Amino acid sequence: MPPEQATLSDIAARAGVSVSTVSKVLHARTDVAPATRERIARLLADHGYRPSRGSGVVDLVIGSLNSPWADALVTGAVEAGAEADCRIVIDSVPDSADVLRHTLERIMARGSDGVLLVHQMPAPETRGRLAAKRIPLVTIDPPAEPGAGVRSVGCTNWQGGLAATRHLIELGHRRIATVTGPLTTWSARARFDGYRAALLAAGLPVAEPLIRRAGFFAPDGRAAALALLDLPEPPTAVVAANDAQAFGVLQALAGRGLRAPADVSVTGFDDTPVAAWAAPPLTTVVQPLEAMAATAFRMLRLHGEGGAAQPEQVELATTLTVRESTGPPPAG
Amino acid sequence: MPPEQATLSDIAARAGVSVSTVSKVLHARTDVAPATRERIARLLADHGYRPSRGSGVVDLVIGSLNSPWADALVTGAVEAGAEADCRIVIDSVPDSADVLRHTLERIMARGSDGVLLVHQMPAPETRGRLAAKRIPLVTIDPPAEPGAGVRSVGCTNWQGGLAATRHLIELGHRRIATVTGPLTTWSARARFDGYRAALLAAGLPVAEPLIRRAGFFAPDGRAAALALLDLPEPPTAVVAANDAQAFGVLQALAGRGLRAPADVSVTGFDDTPVAAWAAPPLTTVVQPLEAMAATAFRMLRLHGEGGAAQPEQVELATTLTVRESTGPPPAG
DNA sequence: CTGAAAGCGCTTACAG
DNA sequence: CTGAAAGCGCTTACAG
Numbered sequence: 001m002p003p004e005q006a007t008l009s010d011i012a013a014r015a016g017v018s019v020s021t022v023s024k025v026l027h028a029r030t031d032v033a034p035a036t037r038e039r040i041a042r043l044l045a046d047h048g049y050r051p052s053r054g055s056g057v058v059d060l061v062i063g064s065l066n067s068p069w070a071d072a073l074v075t076g077a078v079e080a081g082a083e084a085d086c087r088i089v090i091d092s093v094p095d096s097a098d099v100l101r102h103t104l105e106r107i108m109a110r111g112s113d114g115v116l117l118v119h120q121m122p123a124p125e126t127r128g129r130l131a132a133k134r135i136p137l138v139t140i141d142p143p144a145e146p147g148a149g150v151r152s153v154g155c156t157n158w159q160g161g162l163a164a165t166r167h168l169i170e171l172g173h174r175r176i177a178t179v180t181g182p183l184t185t186w187s188a189r190a191r192f193d194g195y196r197a198a199l200l201a202a203g204l205p206v207a208e209p210l211i212r213r214a215g216f217f218a219p220d221g222r223a224a225a226l227a228l229l230d231l232p233e234p235p236t237a238v239v240a241a242n243d244a245q246a247f248g249v250l251q252a253l254a255g256r257g258l259r260a261p262a263d264v265s266v267t268g269f270d271d272t273p274v275a276a277w278a279a280p281p282l283t284t285v286v287q288p289l290e291a292m293a294a295t296a297f298r299m300l301r302l303h304g305e306g307g308a309a310q311p312e313q314v315e316l317a318t319t320l321t322v323r324e325s326t327g328p329p330p331a332g
Numbered sequence: 333m334p335p336e337q338a339t340l341s342d343i344a345a346r347a348g349v350s351v352s353t354v355s356k357v358l359h360a361r362t363d364v365a366p367a368t369r370e371r372i373a374r375l376l377a378d379h380g381y382r383p384s385r386g387s388g389v390v391d392l393v394i395g396s397l398n399s400p401w402a403d404a405l406v407t408g409a410v411e412a413g414a415e416a417d418c419r420i421v422i423d424s425v426p427d428s429a430d431v432l433r434h435t436l437e438r439i440m441a442r443g444s445d446g447v448l449l450v451h452q453m454p455a456p457e458t459r460g461r462l463a464a465k466r467i468p469l470v471t472i473d474p475p476a477e478p479g480a481g482v483r484s485v486g487c488t489n490w491q492g493g494l495a496a497t498r499h500l501i502e503l504g505h506r507r508i509a510t511v512t513g514p515l516t517t518w519s520a521r522a523r524f525d526g527y528r529a530a531l532l533a534a535g536l537p538v539a540e541p542l543i544r545r546a547g548f549f550a551p552d553g554r555a556a557a558l559a560l561l562d563l564p565e566p567p568t569a570v571v572a573a574n575d576a577q578a579f580g581v582l583q584a585l586a587g588r589g590l591r592a593p594a595d596v597s598v599t600g601f602d603d604t605p606v607a608a609w610a611a612p613p614l615t616t617v618v619q620p621l622e623a624m625a626a627t628a629f630r631m632l633r634l635h636g637e638g639g640a641a642q643p644e645q646v647e648l649a650t651t652l653t654v655r656e657s658t659g660p661p662p663a664g
Numbered sequence: 665c666t667g668a669a670a671g672c673g674c675t676t677a678c679a680g
Numbered sequence: 681c682t683g684a685a686a687g688c689g690c691t692t693a694c695a696g
Contacts (some may be wrong), residue, residue, distance in 0.1 A: 005674085007673060007674090008673065008674065009672095009673080010672095017682075017683080018682070018683040019673090019674080019675095019683085020675080020683055021678080021681090021682060021683070021685080023674070023675060023676085024675095024682090026674095027675085031681060031682085032682085033681055033682085034681070036681080036682085051673085052673055052674080053673080053676080056388075056442065057419070057421070063408060064408040065403065065406060066404070066605055067403075067408050067605065068400060068403070068606065070403070071397065071399070071400070071402070071403035071406075072398070073399065074397060074403075074406060074422065075397040075398050075424070078397060078422045078423070078424050079424065081425065082423070084436075087389070087421040087423075087442070088421060088422055089389070089420060089421045089422075090406065090410045090420055090421075090422060091410070091419075092407070092410050092411065092414065092415070106417075110388065110419070155693075170686095171388040205493070218550060218608065218609045221426040223681075228356065245607065247609035247610075248607075248609070250611045251609075251610075251611040251612070251613070253611070254591075254611040255611075259586075273398055273399065274579075274592070274606050274609070276550065277550045277576065277579035277580070277583075278583075278608075278611075279579070279586040279587075279611060280583070280586060280608075282584070290511045311485075322571065337691090339688085339689060340689065340690065341689080341690095349666075349667080350666070350667040350668075351665060351667085351689090351690080351691095352666075352667055352668080352692080353665090353667070355692085356666090356691095357691070358690095359691085363665060363666085364666085365665055365666085368665080368666085383689085384688080384689055384690075398670070441694080565686095645693080650689060
């Protein structure tokens with residue numbers, strides 16, 4: 001890294017062009033020869049060019065802010081930003097393609113060193129404009145499989161689902177139910193698949209009545225668990241697709257006068273700080289949300305540096321934290 | 333509001349001085365006559381002057397990010413910021429006067445339209461420098477009584493403590509314990525005082541063994557509740573100083589095979605979204621955290637406008653949300 | 665204490 | 681497609 005911030009005229013001198021031309025490349029104007037543009041773009045990237053005023057800012061664009069899950073992502077981004085002396089601005093954007101596009105337009109207008117996206121994927125057209133303005137983008141926990149050319153950071157959801165289910169199998173459970181998240185999302189599908197894989201590997205049946213498709217919130221978990229408890233043969237364990245659902249399952253249990261883990265074992269997914277607040281404290285899959293956000297932040301800065309050598313999709317490892325909500329199934 | 337952003341030369345023209353002089357006022361240089369400085373400062377404020385590039389940014393400086401409580405504050409600030417087309421940048425700062433000062437210095441160096449402070453009060457010297465640079469500051473939930481000249485937004489903590497305790501009295505409870513927060517903080521003291529006032533008003537004794545001083549976290553609530561349950565005459569209800577503690581109390585109850593509210597009623601304080609995740613869902617005092625952050629944000633913008641007419645300390649009302657963790661005391 | 669002047673980083677309309 | 685030139689918003693060293 002050069003100690004001094006490069007200015008437009010530094011870049012112009014090195015490229016052997018005028019300041020005007022460099023400015024055009026920076027603003028994604030069309031009237032620059034491809035070869036010239038290419039050369040200038042590379043120099044800008046190599047010198048980590050930033051406009052002299054403003055910027056030094058990365059935008060975290062996130063759907064809903066109001067959950068421990070979102071909070072962990074914000075925390076991770078802010079911490080990584082502080083280390084790099086970069087300000088993190090938070091944009092909360094409802095789940096609408098239109099509002100997302102507007103938000104990204106505003107970000108482009110005001111300038112940004114990068115976008116961390118925890119949202120649906122913007123249209124290719126919008127992504128193109130971002131790229132033209134040299135604003136890098138990395139998605140976190142993408143809701144769908146990210147296509148080629150889209151960088152993303154997720155976690156090993158499949159392994160997480162597998163680990164939670166295997167843990168219950170090893171405790172002796174045979175009737176293990178699951179509450180899935182919305183199967184339209186990539187992560188929910190992978191977790192569900194991990195559940196199924198563990199059952200299959202242990203030679204246990206995958207029983208349709210023990211599978212409840214639900215939303216990602218506590219009331220969803222509660223309703224699903226109530227339905228499971230009403231089964232002729234209720235499960236002795238429930239694998240929830242996230243911690244919020246697991247709290248809901250615990251509520252359903254308490255409502256029926258049942259206890260975890262004596263009557264039914266419960267596992268969650270996420271391990272945000274509140275997982276330890278549950279009664280009993282939740283056994284759950286650790287999704288390293290803070291590390292995911294920090295990793296995505298660092299990928300932003302690698303933009304264009306390593307060329308094609310850098311990975312496009314990163315998945316951080318999940319681990320299982322065993323607390324008190326799981327135990328052997330009731331005798332008999 | 334003028335439709336066009338005023339520039340330094342607009343201000344200079346109106347003030348009948350040169351651009352240089354206005355620039356000096358903006359940078360808190362000393363070589364400007366007091367009268368001139370006064371006149372220019374007023375014009376800058378009246379026109380809502382902002383530097384042409386950069387800024388359009390408000391900094392939220394907060395101690396710890398990783399809690400539902402902090403998350404709600406972030407959410408409120410970001411939403412208010414979005415309405416005003418202002419970016420909110422998050423600065424997470426450990427509880428150290430030194431680090432806080434450094435953070436504020438960095439904020440001054442990079443420029444900011446204002447600071448929302450959820451932290452201890454910075455030294456008067458630092459506050460003076462902020463003021464000289466015309467960066468307004470509003471504290472949220474100040475840990476100590478804010479002195480004159482410091483604007484703050486809190487909530488009616490005393491009334492909240494009173495309401496929770498009165499609710500339990502009305503349900504018929506007579507042995508009501510409390511877990512307080514750290515009594516060095518203003519809000520914990522006020523909540524505790526509300527508890528005491530409700531007891532006194534009902535002619536009930538304030539019994540020292542029923543009062544547990546503790547930290548604001550779940551394990552603190554759990555430990556305090558365990559001690560209360562070991563009393564020769566345990567309480568039939570516990571007033572916790574926040575939701576995290578209340579979750580801990582619920583854990584202690586479950587650990588002893590007791591249930592809320594059949595055996596012991598529990599109230600919390602905050603009502604962040606997770607309060608509804610508890611088993612049973614928490615009866616708790618609503619602290620309007622999002623509204624508090626939004627109010628503080630708006631106070632930032634009033635800086636210097638209304639003159640002395642604007643309030644310095646604002647307290648937003650608390651309300652009680654009755655869910656399922658409270659009920660009549662056990663018979664007998 | 666004040667401001668004219670030089671200058672910085674950047675953008676843009678326009679001539680070629 | 682490229683760049684010289686004008687200009688914008690701002691800062692700063694310095695003369696008075």
